[in-house]
Amino acid sequence: MKLDAKNAARWSAGIMAIVLVAGAGGFWLGRSGAPDVGEKARTERKVLYWYDPMVPAEHYDNPNSLSSMGMKTVPKYADEEKAGGTTPGVKVDPSARQNLGMRVVAAEVGSLPSSLTVTGTIDFNQRNVAVIQARAGGFVTRVYGRAPGDVIVAGAPIADLQLPEWGGAQGEFLAVRRLGRPDLTAAARQRLRLLGMSDALITQVERSERTKGTITITSPISGVIQTLDARAGVAMSAGQTLAQVSGIDTVWLNAAVPQAQASAVRVGQHASVSLSAFPGQLFGGRIIAILPIAQAESRTLTVRIELPNRGGALRPGMFATVALGDGGQPGLLVPTEAVIRTGARNLVILTLADGRYRPAEVRLGREGGGKTEVLAGLAAGEKVVASGQFLLDSEASLSGIPARPIGSAQ
Structure with a gap:
């Protein structure tokens, strides 16, 4: 009986060993025989082409290819393309x-807002200039203490001229008027006008019945005297310039715009001007002209801006900064x-x-x-x-x- 027990124990141990070996073998066979799901999914992915991420425009059909950069290519899968949608991004x-x-x-x-900031210089308005001349030959008998650079108002006297030709013509007019012939009087009056006399002067002579050979030359506009050739005792011929006056009611600002930005400016465009002489104050104006000639040295165009000059604060020669707007476009x-x-x-x-x-x-x-x-x-x-x-x-x-x-x- 004891022997039978020993045999039974041996048989039981042998059977357990066989079961363990069989289980391990089955597990190993299952691992080796059944393919991995993830691996299978990876092997079934469709490859569109191979490429180098550093040179994405180059496509290759061989996984062993090298790109133009000498780098090994990687696959581009079809499901990656689908994940991106129809529009790349x-x-x-x-x-x-x-x-x-x-x-x-x-x-x-x-x-x-302001699209361009440039610099410029204040200048006289060259369209507002008065040239004062002698209408007839004569002599300067008096000057009124004027000098170039003086600021004068309209109607300010410049000089007194004695005009012998005008005195003689006025005497003839008075003599004809005494004849009582309206036709001859009208012809004589017209002759005075042709000599350059104003209707006010002719009326004054007619009423006073006295000749006025000495007249006072006045300025027709307010502004600055630019030139003054009238001096006491100087003989003046007909048409000779006595003085030149530039108006200061408006001034020009000549701004330099780089030619690369010429398309950003146009006539009529608004300009905002600031000067160091008036901190915190802005002056508004508009572009009235873009000069047709560029400066070869600086490669700039000259843009002319007209500014109102209330009180004469803006003086020619002042340096200014200009902000040119886009005109609301x-x-x-x-x-x-x-x-x-x-x-x-x-x-x-x-x-x-x-x-x-x-x-x-x-x-x-x-x-x-x-x-x-x-x-x-x-x-x-x-x-x-x-x-x-x-x-x-x-x-x-x-x-x-x-x-x-x-x-x-x-």
């Missing part, structure tokens, strides 16, 4: 967007910081509806006040990235995502 995790501090703004129609505007300038083209990063981002090529116009005008490539209401766009542009380039062409904007 860069997908960014919301937490990553927050960490990058991305800021999105919408393109909107508006007007630029509306345009599609985006923040200037949202524009990526590559040298060959200009880009903005669009925000797509499904949370992806894609570069878009744009054509730019004017700038001012932190805004840039978009002439083409973007529609009003489309959202662009104004902060963190350079990282998105780099990711799009590495992923081979093309920029939206200009003609594709809605």
